[in-house]
Amino acid sequence: MQPWAGEVHRELARAGVRIVGYVPDAGHKRLIELCLADKSMRAVVLTTEEEGIGLAAGAWLGGARSVLLMQSSGVGNTVNVLGLLKTCGFPLVTIVTMRGEAGEFNSWQVPMGGGTQASFETMGVAVKRASAASEVAPLVAAALKADQATAVLISQKVIGIKSFQDQTNQ
Amino acid sequence: MKLHRRDVVKKLLEKRGDLLVIAGLGSTSWDITAAGDSDLSFPTWGAMGQAAMMGLGLALAQPKRRVLVITGDGEMLMGLGALATIGVQQPSNLTVVVIDNERYGETGMQTTHTAAGVNLAGVAKACGFKNSKVVTKNVPLRDIVHKTAGPNFLQIKVVAEKLPLVLPPQDGVLLKDRFRRALLGKAADSG
Numbered sequence: 328m329q330p331w332a333g334e335v336h337r338e339l340a341r342a343g344v345r346i347v348g349y350v351p352d353a354g355h356k357r358l359i360e361l362c363l364a365d366k367s368m369r370a371v372v373l374t375t376e377e378e379g380i381g382l383a384a385g386a387w388l389g390g391a392r393s394v395l396l397m398q399s400s401g402v403g404n405t406v407n408v409l410g411l412l413k414t415c416g417f418p419l420v421t422i423v424t425m426r427g428e429a430g431e432f433n434s435w436q437v438p439m440g441g442g443t444q445a446s447f448e449t450m451g452v453a454v455k456r457a458s459a460a461s462e463v464a465p466l467v468a469a470a471l472k473a474d475q476a477t478a479v480l481i482s483q484k485v486i487g488i489k490s491f492q493d494q495t496n497q
Numbered sequence: 498m499k500l501h502r503r504d505v506v507k508k509l510l511e512k513r514g515d516l517l518v519i520a521g522l523g524s525t526s527w528d529i530t531a532a533g534d535s536d537l538s539f540p541t542w543g544a545m546g547q548a549a550m551m552g553l554g555l556a557l558a559q560p561k562r563r564v565l566v567i568t569g570d571g572e573m574l575m576g577l578g579a580l581a582t583i584g585v586q587q588p589s590n591l592t593v594v595v596i597d598n599e600r601y602g603e604t605g606m607q608t609t610h611t612a613a614g615v616n617l618a619g620v621a622k623a624c625g626f627k628n629s630k631v632v633t634k635n636v637p638l639r640d641i642v643h644k645t646a647g648p649n650f651l652q653i654k655v656v657a658e659k660l661p662l663v664l665p666p667q668d669g670v671l672l673k674d675r676f677r678r679a680l681l682g683k684a685a686d687s688g
Binding site: 345346369371372373374375377378380381382383384385386387388389390391393407408410411414415416417 | 548559
């Protein structure tokens with residue numbers, strides 16, 4: 328599963344990403360494992376996605392490049408603090424696995440999934456969407472070069488988790 | 498003898514050397530400015546609840562420098578999860594100071610949870626901070642900020658008082674860029 332994870336990890340390493348904030352997520356499971364195993368990266372487990380914005384801002388103040396991994400359900404937790412990126416011109420690259428789209432098995436995921444892109448755009452974060460596994464790493468690489476606030480959304484069909492059993496098996 | 502916030506913060510920042518400072522929005526940003534603005538201070542005007550997390554990001558990015566977060570009780574309460582996150586990472590160069598007047602100072606001095614007895618230092622200790630205490634007296638704190646292996650947490654009880662505003666620059670891009678240039682030199686400009 329998640330064949331794109333290795334390619335994304337290589338792009339993070341190539342761009343010199345040193346700090347990886349994450350909220351555990353089945354769709355990001357492989358990428359999180361790769362970052363945790365990489366001695367050049369510090370993977371920081373968060374209690375809520377909002378913390379990842381503060382972490383990224385602090386890291387940038389200190390000269391470290393970072394990335395934030397989360398699921399679309401967490402995007403709503405970040406909204407007020409996303410204003411920090413715009414006000415101060417902090418760059419951010421966040422990679423977001425989508426829920427609430429085609430194939431969703433939990434109806435409670437649908438509202439935030441539907442509001443994810445608009446939430447980012449309302450707060451001035453550029454949104455790029457990967458609709459195929461092969462698109463993920465190039466979009467992440469471009470976002471890392473851009474030094475702006477960018478969210479790369481990975482469509483739920485790319486993640487391919489279609490049931491609670493699938494999720495448990497990740 | 499009750500402590501006054503401006504005296505406490507001034508002492509915390511005395512002979513600060515190359516200390517890196519983040520301040521939570523509102524009164525603590527005014528306090529660090531009253532003590533003397535510096536390019537190596539990042540006073541915030543928003544992003545409530547994120548001061549400690551910004552301190553963590555900075556401490557991990559700059560492991561050889563000492564990092565001090567000075568924030569208020571209301572700001573800390575909005576991001577309590579950060580204490581658990583810092584507890585997991587154990588940055589030895591980070592100290593979080595909460596200037597605790599038990600009030601939301603910018604919104605009409607309404608009481609915070611600490612007025613009802615919520616013990617932030619107890620939370621920090623339970624989250625794994627190496628040193629964590631409530632400070633109610635005028636005691637030396639310099640070594641904790643500059644030398645003691647952390648993460649360290651100080652909840653400093655102060656008088657609830659309205660003080661003259663001493664405002665830092667509000668331009669966020671300026672605050673970020675001056676900090677990075679002072680810390681990183683020319684490298685700051687190349688991303």
